[in-house]
Amino acid sequence: MGFLAVITVGTLLLMLPFATNDGSWNNPLVALFTSTSAVCVTGLIVVDTGSYFSFWGQLIILLLIQVGGLGYMTTTTFLILLLGRRFDLRQKLAIQESFDRPFLHGNSQTLIRSIIATTLIFEIFGIILMFNVFSQKYGTSQGLWLAIFHSISAWNNAGFSLFPDSLMNFYDSWIINFTVPLLIIFGGIGYQVIMELYMTIVHFVTNKQERLVFSLNFKVVISTTAILLIAGTLIFFIIEYANPDTFGNLSFEGKLLTAWFQSVTTRTAGFNSIDIGKMTFAGLFLTMGFMFIGASPSGTGGGIKTTTLRILFNCTRSVLRGNDEVVMFRREIPVPLILKAVAVVFGSTNMVVLITFLISLNEGIVNPSFFDSGVSSLQVLFEVISAFATVGLSTGITASLSPISQLLLILTMYTGRVGILLFMAAIAGETRPRVVQYPEETLLVG
Amino acid sequence: MGFLAVITVGTLLLMLPFATNDGSWNNPLVALFTSTSAVCVTGLIVVDTGSYFSFWGQLIILLLIQVGGLGYMTTTTFLILLLGRRFDLRQKLAIQESFDRPFLHGNSQTLIRSIIATTLIFEIFGIILMFNVFSQKYGTSQGLWLAIFHSISAWNNAGFSLFPDSLMNFYDSWIINFTVPLLIIFGGIGYQVIMELYMTIVHFVTNKQERLVFSLNFKVVISTTAILLIAGTLIFFIIEYANPDTFGNLSFEGKLLTAWFQSVTTRTAGFNSIDIGKMTFAGLFLTMGFMFIGASPSGTGGGIKTTTLRILFNCTRSVLRGNDEVVMFRREIPVPLILKAVAVVFGSTNMVVLITFLISLNEGIVNPSFFDSGVSSLQVLFEVISAFATVGLSTGITASLSPISQLLLILTMYTGRVGILLFMAAIAGETRPRVVQYPEETLLVG
Ligand SMILES: [K+]
Ligand SMILES: [K+]
Numbered sequence: 001m002g003f004l005a006v007i008t009v010g011t012l013l014l015m016l017p018f019a020t021n022d023g024s025w026n027n028p029l030v031a032l033f034t035s036t037s038a039v040c041v042t043g044l045i046v047v048d049t050g051s052y053f054s055f056w057g058q059l060i061i062l063l064l065i066q067v068g069g070l071g072y073m074t075t076t077t078f079l080i081l082l083l084g085r086r087f088d089l090r091q092k093l094a095i096q097e098s099f100d101r102p103f104l105h106g107n108s109q110t111l112i113r114s115i116i117a118t119t120l121i122f123e124i125f126g127i128i129l130m131f132n133v134f135s136q137k138y139g140t141s142q143g144l145w146l147a148i149f150h151s152i153s154a155w156n157n158a159g160f161s162l163f164p165d166s167l168m169n170f171y172d173s174w175i176i177n178f179t180v181p182l183l184i185i186f187g188g189i190g191y192q193v194i195m196e197l198y199m200t201i202v203h204f205v206t207n208k209q210e211r212l213v214f215s216l217n218f219k220v221v222i223s224t225t226a227i228l229l230i231a232g233t234l235i236f237f238i239i240e241y242a243n244p245d246t247f248g249n250l251s252f253e254g255k256l257l258t259a260w261f262q263s264v265t266t267r268t269a270g271f272n273s274i275d276i277g278k279m280t281f282a283g284l285f286l287t288m289g290f291m292f293i294g295a296s297p298s299g300t301g302g303g304i305k306t307t308t309l310r311i312l313f314n315c316t317r318s319v320l321r322g323n324d325e326v327v328m329f330r331r332e333i334p335v336p337l338i339l340k341a342v343a344v345v346f347g348s349t350n351m352v353v354l355i356t357f358l359i360s361l362n363e364g365i366v367n368p369s370f371f372d373s374g375v376s377s378l379q380v381l382f383e384v385i386s387a388f389a390t391v392g393l394s395t396g397i398t399a400s401l402s403p404i405s406q407l408l409l410i411l412t413m414y415t416g417r418v419g420i421l422l423f424m425a426a427i428a429g430e431t432r433p434r435v436v437q438y439p440e441e442t443l444l445v446g
Numbered sequence: 447m448g449f450l451a452v453i454t455v456g457t458l459l460l461m462l463p464f465a466t467n468d469g470s471w472n473n474p475l476v477a478l479f480t481s482t483s484a485v486c487v488t489g490l491i492v493v494d495t496g497s498y499f500s501f502w503g504q505l506i507i508l509l510l511i512q513v514g515g516l517g518y519m520t521t522t523t524f525l526i527l528l529l530g531r532r533f534d535l536r537q538k539l540a541i542q543e544s545f546d547r548p549f550l551h552g553n554s555q556t557l558i559r560s561i562i563a564t565t566l567i568f569e570i571f572g573i574i575l576m577f578n579v580f581s582q583k584y585g586t587s588q589g590l591w592l593a594i595f596h597s598i599s600a601w602n603n604a605g606f607s608l609f610p611d612s613l614m615n616f617y618d619s620w621i622i623n624f625t626v627p628l629l630i631i632f633g634g635i636g637y638q639v640i641m642e643l644y645m646t647i648v649h650f651v652t653n654k655q656e657r658l659v660f661s662l663n664f665k666v667v668i669s670t671t672a673i674l675l676i677a678g679t680l681i682f683f684i685i686e687y688a689n690p691d692t693f694g695n696l697s698f699e700g701k702l703l704t705a706w707f708q709s710v711t712t713r714t715a716g717f718n719s720i721d722i723g724k725m726t727f728a729g730l731f732l733t734m735g736f737m738f739i740g741a742s743p744s745g746t747g748g749g750i751k752t753t754t755l756r757i758l759f760n761c762t763r764s765v766l767r768g769n770d771e772v773v774m775f776r777r778e779i780p781v782p783l784i785l786k787a788v789a790v791v792f793g794s795t796n797m798v799v800l801i802t803f804l805i806s807l808n809e810g811i812v813n814p815s816f817f818d819s820g821v822s823s824l825q826v827l828f829e830v831i832s833a834f835a836t837v838g839l840s841t842g843i844t845a846s847l848s849p850i851s852q853l854l855l856i857l858t859m860y861t862g863r864v865g866i867l868l869f870m871a872a873i874a875g876e877t878r879p880r881v882v883q884y885p886e887e888t889l890l891v892g
Contacts, residue, residue: 216887281823282807312792319789320871324782331887335781336770343765346758361728377727378824425766441662441777
């Protein structure tokens with residue numbers, strides 16, 4: 001796995017004295033945790049990035065984020081390419097006709113170049129906008145560095161911040177509240193969807209006459225993302241409306257802005273403009289659910305993905321309607337894809353429950369005072385979901401976990417990034433598909 | 447719905463003065479909660495059954511439990527009957543040949559009589575065994591009443607107890623630790639499985655020569671139940687080994703016995719021989735997972751059911767092995783059944799999350815001191831899973847919830863009993879199955 005190599009290199013670099021502000025050799029666990037968190041674009045931290053690491057340490061972290069994010073985007077987009085070959089031929093032609101997608105007939109070099117170009121365009125756009133805000137407060141050179149760091153961190157859905165309280169100080173800045181979310185959304189929506197959006201714009205600009213045919217992936221991702229963003233904003237707004245520790249003392253406009261920001265960032269980026277540890281329990285629950293769902297395939301984000309959620313939802317709808325097939329936007333979903341969605345959710349749930357269970361058990365034995373100090377197992381669950389879905393939000397307990405628990409979180413971040421199916425397949429070892437056909441038999445369910 | 451009528455009658459009866467020990471008219475919410483909890487064989491309580499209700503009140507509760515449990519068993523067994531008609535004919539004949547099941551060719555009256563007979567046989571067996579224990583401590587008449595109440599409550603997986611601390615006083619009684627679990631297991635394993643077990647015994651006693659052919663349902667239920675029971679015993683034993691508030695001070699034998707009891711009862715019955723509120727966090731997590739899984743179809747228990755869990759597990763295995771079908775015991779699982787399993791889990795998860803969310807929100811607004819007093823949202827989640835899976839274990843917060851939250855729990859118990867699919871179908875209203883065929887298109891998942 002390429003990820004492992006990058007994490008190892010990152011760990012070694014972050015251990016060197018020049019990486020930290022106090023100039024001493026770094027604790028290997030801190031270096032490993034930070035490197036994994038950066039490469040997996042998670043954003044969980046055991047030390048404060050801005051004050052603990054020197055400029056060089058921060059630069060290494062930023063490079064690890066960029067390599068991790070780009071690597072993931074490229075790998076998963078290649079998967080789409082492979083997937084594309086299995087399309088029904090007639091359909092594939094229909095799609096190609098209207099979109100003429102570079103990644104369907106281009107070679108892999110063209111694809112990689114196109115992904116890098118997209119990344120740079122969005123990141124530079126983010127740097128320019130944020131520089132205006134940060135340079136006013138921190139001067140030109142420091143402001144530029146802050147803009148570069150936060151733009152790259154946002155596009156890659158990494159959630160690393162150089163401020164000890166993430167973006168809480170900028171909760172009322174319109175520029176930050178729209179630049180960062182836009183970078184997060186486009187970074188998380190997937191390369192294929194961005195390309196289809198781009199082609200649509202080209203289509204309208206050049207005023208072509210053919211009818212636009214969007215891919216199923218595009219329609220599912222766009223509609224599910226929109227629903228989640230709007231619902232998230234409204235629900236966060238309602239829940240935290242009266243909580244004096246989060247939105248309570250803000251203006252109406254400020255509340256709406258913060259709810260919007262939190263709705264975008266919770267699903268995978270992991271920045272925060274309010275103190276997560278002071279959210280209401282209802283807010284924490286909503287956050288855990290949103291983190292688990294995550295972003296869309298072939299973007300930079302994590303989680304079980306919007307498409308998986310939509311398949312489960314439409315399965316349920318089919319059962320309620322008495323249909324034997326699952327249909328989305330007038331397309332039937334193949335059975336193997338449904339099985340895959342089930343496997344992703346089943347595997348993810350088990351992984352999250354198992355790790356939460358092991359950390360609870362471990363802290364109970366090694367560190368009995370941990371839970372006595374008012375920390376609840378809900379916070380452990382929160383932390384594990386955050387690590388698994390590469391979100392990086394935290395109620396603030398990461399640093400006080402014992403080393404074994406931190407190693408478990410490192411494993412969780414890694415699994416969440418390479419994909420639970422790959423991870424389970426690696427554990428299960430080589431298997432051959434079955435060739436025998438068996439008769440059907442039914443059984444009672446539910 | 448028959449359940450609603452029984453709950454209503456039960457509520458009215460439990461409101462009458464003769465039902466309570468202090469002889470006054472009962473609080474309607476207490477009566478409604480208790481009646482729902484009894485009919486849905488959940489066992490969550492807002493008042494102590496043994497001291498709050500008079501003998502007559504307790505008798506009403508016991509009748510509600512019996513009617514609720516029998517009603518559920520009969521209804522779901524009829525569903526199997528309907529399902530049986532859809533079996534592959536050749537296979538059905540093979541099964542009938544070896545088993546000659548009464549419920550596959552008998553009429554519904556025979557079926558109901560057979561279910562009632564099975565129920566009575568097991569309950570009487572339980573009463574006789576438990577009478578030995580209770581009569582020693584409480585005398586003949588009180589001992590008999592205790593034996594009757596706990597035997598019926600155990601067979602129906604109701605979890606109601608006349609002792610304020612459930613069966614905690616009998617943690618070291620071998621008779622209680624085997625009678626109650628056996629009643630729970632057989633009550634929860636489903637009528638069809640009991641019948642196949644019975645036929646197998648007859649087969650060996652009469653020394654027939656034909657090969658036994660078990661139904662898929664039988665094999666899946668027996669193997670999954672066995673795995674869960676053994677795994678649960680071992681894990682509870684390990685987790686709570688050193689916890690002085692639960693097993694810590696027991697002998698090795700006592701620890702094993704208590705772990706076994708808790709492993710059986712957690713999956714749906716809801717008795718406890720240790721203080722649930724004092725379990726470790728790891729123990730609470732294990733308990734929540736086990737409660738959610740629940741018992742087997744067509745028994746008296748709740749949860750998503752062992753068969754559903756097994757389908758998800760085998761889906762995941764199929765994906766990892768690169769197979770496009772789901773196979774169990776050399777039988778292919780039909781796709782509509784997989785969709786149904788997904789719908790059950792998706793619906794159940796959403797229901798549990800939604801209700802936990804609403805109760806957290808409600809208590810945060812109505813009753814702000816609720817969470818300040820050290821109650822965590824994890825306990826709310828625990829309570830909701832317990833209600834939904836008709837378990838009835840509690841960390842002790844049910845009675846201190848505000849009325850709206852208690853009504854939400856009542857709704858949850860009811861939904862958990864009539865079945866999430868029926869509940870969602872009722873909300874969704876009339877729908878017609880789609881007749882148009884759409885082309886397949888794939889999308890990226892996970
Ligand atoms: K992140
Ligand atoms: K119960």
